[in-house]
Amino acid sequence: MTGDVEQLPLPDSAEIQGSFSNRETREAYRFLYERRLSPPTMAEWIARAENVLGKANVHTSRRLRDVRDHFEVRSTKVGSDWVYELVGRRTTPVAKGGPRISPRLEAEVYTVKGRFCHMCGATPEDGAKLQIDHIIPRSWGGETSLENLEPLCAVHNNGKRNFFASFSPYADAIKLAIGQATPWERIGELLRSSRELGIWVPSELLPVVGRESHKGDPARRLRDLRVVLGWTIKAHKRKEGRGTKVEYELIADRPWPPEGAQEAVTRYERERKRRKAAGPLAT
Numbered sequence: 001m002t003g004d005v006e007q008l009p010l011p012d013s014a015e016i017q018g019s020f021s022n023r024e025t026r027e028a029y030r031f032l033y034e035r036r037l038s039p040p041t042m043a044e045w046i047a048r049a050e051n052v053l054g055k056a057n058v059h060t061s062r063r064l065r066d067v068r069d070h071f072e073v074r075s076t077k078v079g080s081d082w083v084y085e086l087v088g089r090r091t092t093p094v095a096k097g098g099p100r101i102s103p104r105l106e107a108e109v110y111t112v113k114g115r116f117c118h119m120c121g122a123t124p125e126d127g128a129k130l131q132i133d134h135i136i137p138r139s140w141g142g143e144t145s146l147e148n149l150e151p152l153c154a155v156h157n158n159g160k161r162n163f164f165a166s167f168s169p170y171a172d173a174i175k176l177a178i179g180q181a182t183p184w185e186r187i188g189e190l191l192r193s194s195r196e197l198g199i200w201v202p203s204e205l206l207p208v209v210g211r212e213s214h215k216g217d218p219a220r221r222l223r224d225l226r227v228v229l230g231w232t233i234k235a236h237k238r239k240e241g242r243g244t245k246v247e248y249e250l251i252a253d254r255p256w257p258p259e260g261a262q263e264a265v266t267r268y269e270r271e272r273k274r275r276k277a278a279g280p281l282a283t
């Protein structure tokens with residue numbers, strides 16, 4: 001519960017008019033404001049939008065999320081739905097705090113992982129200035145522990161920070177996905193959370209959240225989710241600059257198999273090999 005609810009602007013105030021040019025987003029703010037003491041679910045917002053605006057479309061869930069451009073909205077997963085709580089005005093992100101890397105831990109990282117950049121291999125002898133990097137950023141729930149730390153050169157540390165910053169709209173979805181045990185579950189949960197947040201998953205994010213080391217792996221995981229686990233995932237392709245941008249939308253998912261995704265995929269591959277070995281007549 002928050003004590004500064006009084007400080008939030010009224011839905012019809014000039015501040016809200018000025019903050020959100022989109023009417024649907026102003027309605028989303030109004031709904032969150034009215035329900036700030038009993039925060040609504042996404043399903044309730046969709047119903048409300050249909051009621052007030054006469055329609056809901058693929059962007060409706062995103063409008064609720066757009067309130068975050070100016071306000072802090074806390075989302076919590078409750079059962080299969082999400083609850084959105086209007087907490088207050090958005091404050092500038094606090095300067096990076098969190099546990100510092102102690103000299104002892106730093107020494108341990110260099111001893112165990114080697115004194116070179118884990119992206120380009122450069123060493124101090126090559127003139128590289130090494131820094132200790134969080135493999136999974138702290139803002140995504142990454143820990144300050146040996147497993148989650150590695151040396152990077154200043155150039156790659158900076159480059160990685162910029163690359164990851166481009167994923168900030170997905171931070172909530174990433175946080176829910178990245179701690180899962182296997183890449184199938186990490187990518188699957190990323191797709192699920194993103195669907196609830198009303199966003200599609202850019203292909204570049206899959207290896208990051210999947211924590212994959214080989215370029216082709218995320219494509220295999222998507223295939224497994226579709227073929228082995230029965231999910232429906234739609235790829236949206238569009239031209240952007242000189243390349244093609246691919247985003248994934250989860251259309252239908254299924255519960256994780258009780259034995260786990262890893263085991264289900266292994267069994268599928270084993271049976272496929274056996275069928276293949278038995279020859280074409282057996283298929």
Ligand SMILES: [Zn+2]
Pocket residue numbers: 117118119120121122152153154155156
């Ligand atoms: Zn490097």
